[in-house]
Amino acid sequence: MTKNIKWKQLLPALMLPLALGGLSAWLNRGAMADYAVLNRPPLSPPGWLFPVVWTLLFLLMGLAAYLVAVSPASGSRRERALRLYLVQLGFCFFWGSLFFGLGARFAAFVWLLLLLGLALVCCLLFWHIHRRAGALLPYLLWLLFAAYLNLSLWLIN
Secondary structure, three states: OHHHOOHHHHHHHHHHHHHHHHHHHHHOOOHHHHHHHOOOOOOOOOOOHHHHHHHHHHHHHHHHHHHHHOOOOOHHHHHHHHHHHHHHHHHHHHHHHHHHHOOOHHHHHHHHHHHHHHHHHHHHHHHHHOHHHHHHHHHHHHHHHHHHHHHHHHHHO
């Protein structure tokens, strides 16, 4: 089974979202201390859970991108889907700076809604190219939950 893995494509696909997530975390270091002192809505997870969940989501996104990249689908379909994937990764990267770095909670919420739309379209494009690339679904659910938290934190703080 590992004979079919194209390691030169898989490793960068996994590393890109992890690197962007790591850079965002580094740029927004101290964010969990700020989060801890906010009035939080019901269902708010503890701060330690965020890096765990995001790491798993970034790995799933990278795996999904790899599956699309190596699929036998037409080049233009793959390229369109992967371009949108990169755009939504960029939106994901900048959300942390809006929410934590600038404390612009409402702007971050609007940005997150745009990100959610981009991620949904990306997931659909991925799904039509490779069904397992629909593994972005947990990402969509987490973004919905993040939207709830973001909006709630803006309203109560």
